[in-house]
Structure formats: structure tokens, C-alpha cells
Amino acid sequence: MANPTPAELEILQILWSQGDSKVQAVNDKLCEQKPVGYTTTLKIMQIMTEKGLLGRKKDGKSHIYYPLIKQGDTQTSLLDKFIASAFGGSKSKLVLQLLGSKDISKKEMQSIKQFLEEQEKQK
């Protein structure tokens, strides 16, 4: 399955976070960030349906759309591609760049270290 385009990803994020939705609801959410025409959103969601990224069921005169791909799978796939193109395929280079950045919050560092500790216990 091909990766979603940027505009498609925005729509997927909305569906993943707020659940199955009508075009109107998705468009409203998108408009909170930047103005975008209703038919633009509709068109992209129709394309996504053709591609197999979304499914839909009829509801009155409109449709309710839902994602056919999992958020985690998509993130993994996008991440792999990103690491290949920007970090020469090295996962650790990316992580080190992140861990070394000044603007990573303490809370974020906390949850990372905690994850590693729990992983140690597993063994």
C-alpha cells in the first residue's frame, strides 16, 4: 500500500483521533488550522476511498468515512521512508539527534527512559 500524501495524512489524523466522520466534520476540523473548501476535502476523501485508504457507508444523503489502515502501521511506514531519505537509514542517528536537541521536554525524556527501564526488566 502506497503511503498517504500530506493532505491525505491530515485527514487520516482527524479520523484516527475523532473517529468515523462525515466530510463536513473533517472539513470543519481542517478549517481550524487553515481555510480549505468543502469540495477540496470531499475530493481528497473520494480519492482516498478509491485508493483503499478509507471506507464509507451511506447515512441519509451523505456518507460516513472511516480509515482502512492503522495509525501505527502508517507511522512505521512513513518513518522508515523518512529515515532512509534524511538519515541514511540509521535509526540511532535520528534518535540521538532527537535526544540531544535542546527543546525536548523533561516529560518526554522521562517517558523514554521509563520505556527503556521497563524493557530491561523484561529480560
Add this chain to the structure above:
Amino acid sequence: MANPTPAELEILQILWSQGDSKVQAVNDKLCEQKPVGYTTTLKIMQIMTEKGLLGRKKDGKSHIYYPLIKQGDTQTSLLDKFIASAFGGSKSKLVLQLLGSKDISKKEMQSIKQFLEEQEKQK
């Protein structure tokens, strides 16, 4: 400064890793992965020069090109944008996804843990 496009990034990677180069050398390198015409590579490098991504100096009848932006800065900028679009802006979510993935090598985990240990000592 706007982020480089995918094709531009490929060229930057080559210049960062093998140093200042002529179009010919860059194109040869690119062709190791996929066939691409000489004038295609030339055109993109000319555009990059207009944009201020590359500089160049005359050498005989050709030019020697060099990056005007740092690899680390570019990676940081691309990464920020990527995290915003694919991980809702959460750095830790991305790291956890990576650390939890099955195909991260032991060597990579090693260098990550080592980095965290050294960071602890700093305090």
C-alpha cells in the same frame, strides 16, 4: 530557509558525504541507485543554487558545487516537520515507536543507551 525537496535532499546527501563535487560526479552517484539523465541532475543543482542551497565555483569549463546549509540543521528542520505531520508533534511517541520496533539492531540500541548514560554523568 525552505526545506529541500526529495530530489534536492538526495543531492545534498551526496555532497555532504563525498564533499564538493562536479555535476558529473553527483550524477554518477545518483545513477548507482536509479537511472537519471545528466541534464536532470544539472537542472536541479542549478535550481538549488538559485535557492541558495548550493554554492559553486568555476573549474575549467565546469563548476564545482558545495552545500551552503549544514546537514544537522537540515535534518533537524525536516525532522520537526515530519514529527508534526506524522506524530502529532510528539517527539517521544516517535522515539518509542522506534525503540519498540523489532528490526532495530542491537548495535543501534547500544549507541542510544550509551548516549543516555553519558548524558547522566554530565549532571
Add this chain to the structure above:
DNA sequence: ATTTAGTTACGAATAGATTCGTAGATTAAA
């Protein structure tokens, strides 16, 4: 039945990135 509001389907316009053909310029060699 007619009107109205909301929705869909379709196709075209736009925009940006990528690709490459061609013509002209430059350099080195014969």
C-alpha cells in the same frame, strides 16, 4: 408538488517538482 439546504460526482485549473531535449558555449586535442 415545490422549494431549500446539503451533498455528491465530475472535470478542469493550478501549482510544484521532476525530467529531459536541444542549442549554444567552452575547453582541449588533433
Add this chain to the structure above:
DNA sequence: TTTAATCTACGAATCTATTCGTAACTAAAT
């Protein structure tokens, strides 16, 4: 000086994603 090889500059073609106008359709309200 002429030729050959290489390189640059330019513009056009292509491709993909995005945007939106318009017309047709649907359902509900009057």
C-alpha cells in the same frame, strides 16, 4: 584552425497533488 568532447543554459513536457467551480442528486421542510 578545425574537430570532438563536455558542459551549461533554457525552455518545454510530464507527472502528481491539490484546489475548487458547477451541475446533478437527495432528503427534508413548506
